[in-house]
Amino acid sequence: MIDIAQVRRDFKILNEKINGKPLIYFDNAATSQKPQVVVDALLNYYQQINSNVHRGVHSLAEKATNAFEKTRETVRGFINAKFTEEIIFTKGTTEGINLVARSLSKISLEKGDEVIVSAMEHHANIVPWQMVCDEVGAKLKVIPITLKGELDLDSFESLITPKTKIVAVIHVSNVLGTVNDIKGITKTAHKHNALVLVDGAQGIPHLDVDVQDLDCDFYAFSAHKVYGPTGIGVLYGKKELLEKMPPFLGGGEMISEVTFEKTTYNELPYKFEAGTPNIGDVIAFDSAVNYLKQKKEENIVAHENELLEYATKKLKEIEGIKIVGESDNKISVISFIVEGIHSFDLGMMLDAQGIEIRTGHHCAQPLMRALGIEGTARVSFAIYNTKEEVDIFVEELKRIVGKFARKK
Amino acid sequence: MSIDQKQKEIIEEFQLFEGDKESTIFHLMEIGESLSPLEDEYKTDKYIIKGCQSKVWLIAECKDGNVNFRADSNTAITKGIISLLIRVLSGEKAKSIVDADLYFIKEIGMGNIIGTQRSNGLVAMIKQMKLFALAFHNNEPAMSDLKLRHTRSND
Numbered sequence: 428m429i430d431i432a433q434v435r436r437d438f439k440i441l442n443e444k445i446n447g448k449p450l451i452y453f454d455n456a457a458t459s460q461k462p463q464v465v466v467d468a469l470l471n472y473y474q475q476i477n478s479n480v481h482r483g484v485h486s487l488a489e490k491a492t493n494a495f496e497k498t499r500e501t502v503r504g505f506i507n508a509k510f511t512e513e514i515i516f517t518k519g520t521t522e523g524i525n526l527v528a529r530s531l532s533k534i535s536l537e538k539g540d541e542v543i544v545s546a547m548e549h550h551a552n553i554v555p556w557q558m559v560c561d562e563v564g565a566k567l568k569v570i571p572i573t574l575k576g577e578l579d580l581d582s583f584e585s586l587i588t589p590k591t592k593i594v595a596v597i598h599v600s601n602v603l604g605t606v607n608d609i610k611g612i613t614k615t616a617h618k619h620n621a622l623v624l625v626d627g628a629q630g631i632p633h634l635d636v637d638v639q640d641l642d643c644d645f646y647a648f649s650a651h652k653v654y655g656p657t658g659i660g661v662l663y664g665k666k667e668l669l670e671k672m673p674p675f676l677g678g679g680e681m682i683s684e685v686t687f688e689k690t691t692y693n694e695l696p697y698k699f700e701a702g703t704p705n706i707g708d709v710i711a712f713d714s715a716v717n718y719l720k721q722k723k724e725e726n727i728v729a730h731e732n733e734l735l736e737y738a739t740k741k742l743k744e745i746e747g748i749k750i751v752g753e754s755d756n757k758i759s760v761i762s763f764i765v766e767g768i769h770s771f772d773l774g775m776m777l778d779a780q781g782i783e784i785r786t787g788h789h790c791a792q793p794l795m796r797a798l799g800i801e802g803t804a805r806v807s808f809a810i811y812n813t814k815e816e817v818d819i820f821v822e823e824l825k826r827i828v829g830k831f832a833r834k835k
Numbered sequence: 836m837s838i839d840q841k842q843k844e845i846i847e848e849f850q851l852f853e854g855d856k857e858s859t860i861f862h863l864m865e866i867g868e869s870l871s872p873l874e875d876e877y878k879t880d881k882y883i884i885k886g887c888q889s890k891v892w893l894i895a896e897c898k899d900g901n902v903n904f905r906a907d908s909n910t911a912i913t914k915g916i917i918s919l920l921i922r923v924l925s926g927e928k929a930k931s932i933v934d935a936d937l938y939f940i941k942e943i944g945m946g947n948i949i950g951t952q953r954s955n956g957l958v959a960m961i962k963q964m965k966l967f968a969l970a971f972h973n974n975e976p977a978m979s980d981l982k983l984r985h986t987r988s989n990d
Contacts, residue, residue, distance in 0.1 A: 446856050769910040771889055772864070775949070779857035787888075801909075830861070 429725045435811050437462040437718075448781030451816045456601050456629055456760050456807035457785055458651045462718050465655060468711040480706055481680065481697075495706055498713040499696070505716050506646065507637040508663050512695040515662040515669070516704055520628040521551040523647030523662035524595070526699060527624050528555035530672040531593065535622070538564035541591045543621070545570040545578055545607075546797045547600045550790045552626040556595055570596070572797060576603040576752035584615060591621040598630030598646075602789045602803065603752025604735075604760040606634070613642045622668070628652055632809070633731060633758045635723065638663050654809075655715030656708035662699070669695050676701040727810045731759055734808045734817060741821045747828060751803050762789075762803035765824075768831050770804040776827045782820050838931055841923045842939035849943040859948050863915030870918045873907035886959030888952055889913040893960070895967035902929050902968050916949065917960055924964055932968035937961060 435441050438460045443450045452460060472494070478487035480495045499514045508514060517523045536542070542556045546569050560567045568591075570583045578596070587594070594616040599606050613623045627648040630636060638646050645668075649660040664672075674681055674692055678701035683691040692698045738761055742748050747766035765773055774786035785805040788795045795802060806820065836844070852858040873892060882892040889910040896903050904925045908914040923939065924932050940946075946954050 769889070771910045772860075772912050775860055775912055776857060779860060 429722065429727055429730050429810070431730070431811065431813055434722070435813075437464070438811050439463060439466075441811060445781040445783065446779050451782045451820060453782065453784045453806040453808065453812065453816070453820065455632075455809035455812075456652070456805065458657065459632065459654050459809050460811070461656065461715070462654055464714040464718055465711050468714040469656060469707055472707045472710045476710075477707070479703055491706060491710075494710045494713070495704070498709050498716070501713050501716050502661055505636075505720060506631075506661075506663055507639055509639060510666050513663055513666050513669065515664065515696045515699045516709055517647070517660045517662050518658060518705070519649040519651070519660035520626060520647045521555075521660075523645075523660055524552055524624065524626060525555045526662055526675040527645050527647070527664070527672075528559045530675050530699075531622070531668075532559035532563055532565075533673050534671060535592050536560075536563050536565050539590060540565040541568055541588065542566070543568045543570060543583070543586055543591055543594045545596050546572045547576070547578070547603060547605065547791065547794050548595070548597050549601055549626060549628070550792070551628075552595050552597060552624075553793065556593070565592075566590075569793075572794075575754050576600070576605050576798075577754045577756075578605075578607055578612075580608070580611065580615075583612065587615065587619045587621065589619065591616075591619055593622050593624065595624040595626070597626040597628075598636075599633065599758060600752065600791075600794075601629045601760065602762050602791050602794055602805065603754065604757040604762075605752060605754040606630070606756045606758055609641045609643055617642070629759070632719070633728060644668055650708065650712045650715060653715060653719055655712040659705045659708045659712060666695065669699070674698050674701065678702045680704070722810050728758075730810065731808050731812075734812055734814065735759060735761065737814055738806065738808075738817045738821070741817065742824075745821070745825055745828060747832075748824075751798060751800070760805055760807040762805045764800060764803055765828055768828065770802045773804050773824075773827065777820070777823060780823045782823060838923055838927055838935050842937070842942075845919060845923070845939050846942045854944065854947075856948060859943075860912060863919070863948075864911040865915070866918045866922075867908070867911055867914030867916075870907070870914060870921070871905065873905050877905075878907060884956075884959050884963045887913065887956035889956065891917055891956070891960060893917070893963055893967075895964070895971070897929065897971040900928055900971075901926050902932055902971055904964060904967070912949065913953070913956065916945075916953070916957055920957075920960055920964060924968075929968040929972035933965055933972055935965075 440460050441450060476487060476490040478491040480492040500511050502514050503511045542560055542565055544553055544556055557567055568586050571579045573579050596607055596612055598609055609625055616623045622644040624645040625643045627646045631648040632653045644665050646663040651657040681693050681698050681701040683693050742763060749764045751762040751764060770786035774784055777784055787802040789805060877894050878892050882894055884891045884893055889908050891906060891908045891913055893906045904921045906917045906921060908917055
């Protein structure tokens with residue numbers, strides 16, 4: 428069983444006070460806090476081995492390159508990719524999706540083709556596809572959602588046609604918490620020769636992701652949501668696809684030979700990593716992945732699920748609160764609406780008590796429209812959150828709701 | 836009461852909360868509730884102040900050289916903020932509004948209460964109010980679409 432008190436000691440920020448109150452951090456779906464091992468790794472990099480990677484012949488460059496490439500291998504193991512060169516370092520989930528959309532559209536998207544996304548996508552998995560569809564004259568189709576906040580998979584089956592080239596779906600909804608059946612979606616898509624990209628930003632912190640088992644063609648995620656540094660992310664892609672795809676950005680690192688007449692490109696993964704990468708953060712990410720791996724072995728999933736169930740039950744007891752997203756297969760986030768109180772106002776009232784939650788449309792405006800709401804308040808949990816924190820949050824929420832009610 | 840006097844009054848009023856964030860926010864909300872309602876016909880994109888996270892609709896009228904503002908918002912705190920601005924600026928001469936130094940915002944620690952993003956929205960509100968006033972002052976037909984009306988007592 429996981430020892431939460433011990434886990435909390437790994438995150439110094441949890442001792443901070445916000446507006447004079449102990450910090451309760453419930454905005455983990457936006458970004459997680461970083462354990463000391465990650466902070467230390469970042470510091471060590473700059474204090475001991477800072478050097479540019481890959482081309483240097485000196486010892487420092489060798490050390491930095493080895494550490495940098497070690498992360499790639501760690502990530503490969505973490506998501507069970509077949510080959511290390513299938514792991515591309517990006518700026519984050521958004522860049523990963525843009526990379527695939529841009530590059531893939533050049534070789535496999537033509538006028539009249541179709542790209543399918545879902546109604547619960549984050550803007551990061553809508554806009555890049557919209558952009559390339561506009562450019563080539565392809566059509567963007569949308570899988571609708573059910574009242575419970577799950578993908579309507581029957582509709583998906585009927586949406587997909589021989590013209591469908593790409594299906595891009597979110598693994599876990601950042602608003603609803605719904606876990607989508609990626610394996611099933613992939614099976615259906617592959618039957619119709621369509622490729623599948625998964626936005627894994629919210630999936631990777633909570634689920635055991637095995638890309639070979641999922642069989643998806645691309646899986647993109649960010650380091651900062653899995654206890655790693657901001658500014659880096661990972662794009663997994665099947666080797667045979669990545670090899671066929673043209674580079675996304677041009678510049679240093681991604682070339683084999685450059686003349687003014689013609690440039691030949693470097694091999695995978697470097698073909699897709701133009702310019703000096705974010706070396707320090709990639710190296711520190713190794714510590715984050717190892718930290719998370721260890722916590723997953725200690726069964727943090729059970730702890731997070733317990734918090735989710737506990738908080739959901741308590742929230743439902745408060746009059747005037749409606750939970751948005753009630754899938755049976757749900758993790759880590761609870762979106763809710765309080766009757767008569769705008770989520771912005773609620774967020775600020777909770778902040779005054781040191782409780783940090785997210786409010787608004789959560790970068791999913793089409794989903795908000797589909798649900799017929801303007802926004803929600805959202806709490807999202809991580810390994811270091813406790814039942815006691817949930818209790819304090821629920822008490823404060825009750826008090827605020829009561830205060831509003833008395834005014835009326 | 837002059838713009839200056841009104842500001843001093845607000846500063847005094849907010850001192851009662853001794854920097855307690857929740858009481859201050861709650862007071863802002865209460866101020867917002869006393870704002871006279873804006874008709875739905877004005878709650879459209881045409882009257883919206885750009886740059887605010889929340890929706891804020893603002894209209895202005897000028898009577899005998901005095902500018903009157905009316906506004907509404909979809910969130911309670913923002914409604915409180917625009918109410919404060921209206922309390923300070925509404926009914927004043929266009930030129931005084933344009934020239935007004937709104938020091939009360941800093942004095943009451945508004946930035947700390949509402950945070951940076953909402954502070955940007957606050958700046959957008961002030962800018963829009965001053966733009967209206969400037970248009971009246973210059974007697975411009977500019978923004979004539981935006982419920983910008985010159986009237987005289989005998990109109």
